[in-house]
Amino acid sequence: MFVKICGLTAPETAETAVGLGADAIGMVMSRTSVRRIDPGTVASIVEAVGDRAEKVLVVHDVPAREAALAAARLGVDVLQMHGPYGREDFAEARKAFPRIWRATSLARDPEVRAGDWGEELLLLDGARAGSGERWDITGLRGLELGERWLLAGGLDPDNVAEAIATVRPWGVDVSSGVESAPGVKSVELIERFIANARAA
Numbered sequence: 001m002f003v004k005i006c007g008l009t010a011p012e013t014a015e016t017a018v019g020l021g022a023d024a025i026g027m028v029m030s031r032t033s034v035r036r037i038d039p040g041t042v043a044s045i046v047e048a049v050g051d052r053a054e055k056v057l058v059v060h061d062v063p064a065r066e067a068a069l070a071a072a073r074l075g076v077d078v079l080q081m082h083g084p085y086g087r088e089d090f091a092e093a094r095k096a097f098p099r100i101w102r103a104t105s106l107a108r109d110p111e112v113r114a115g116d117w118g119e120e121l122l123l124l125d126g127a128r129a130g131s132g133e134r135w136d137i138t139g140l141r142g143l144e145l146g147e148r149w150l151l152a153g154g155l156d157p158d159n160v161a162e163a164i165a166t167v168r169p170w171g172v173d174v175s176s177g178v179e180s181a182p183g184v185k186s187v188e189l190i191e192r193f194i195a196n197a198r199a200a
């Protein structure tokens with residue numbers, strides 16, 4: 001089970017998450033996020049993590065081309081375009097950066113399938129990214145989502161195993177559910193989340 005821990009804001013916490021077994025770490029550059037970090041902090045996390053995990057730049061309200069150029073400049077592995085981007089934005093971003101993940105919700109895109117817009121991976125989230133709100137994942141049952149997709153939105157150490165058993169995703173993604181306060185990651189919660197996801 002692939003595990004992404006999202007919303008890391010400091011090199012030390014990112015290194016800890018990777019040491020605990022995270023396959024990918026996310027860094028948010030959305031202008032409105034409580035987890036927003038600046039380019040300098042992204043660069044220091046990238047350096048601290050090195051090749052031990054996928055380093056994912058998450059954007060939400062940055063124009064596609066600008067986001068792709070930032071991803072290339074900052075040395076991340078993947079650009080995650082989250083929410084209100086269209087097919088043409090993905091095409092535009094791919095001209096400047098090769099590895100793109102697409103994050104959306106069933107509320108926005110009821111007929112999604114990994115790879116349809118040239119993305120390497122699909123992330124299915126609740127309606128409000130990074131909110132920690134649970135959503136009705138049973139709506140995913142029976143959909144042809146393709147092979148590589150991550151379940152996200154309202155997951156935490158106590159519900160991740162049941163969520164995996166319900167919809168059998170390729171991987172899981174979490175942010176709020178491993179925080180002790182908004183934007184503050186908890187080592188204990190990250191450790192429990194990864195252990196429970198892997199045991200599911």
Ligand SMILES: O=C(O)c1ccccc1NCC(=O)[C@H](O)[C@H](O)COP(=O)(O)O
Nearest residue numbers: 006033060129130131132153154175176
């Ligand atoms: O985390 C944010 O603040 C955020 C803001 C804007 C766009 C995306 C954001 N996060 C992206 C993620 O991949 C989150 O892990 C995902 O939305 C799940 O969040 P949560 O429900 O808090 O676990």
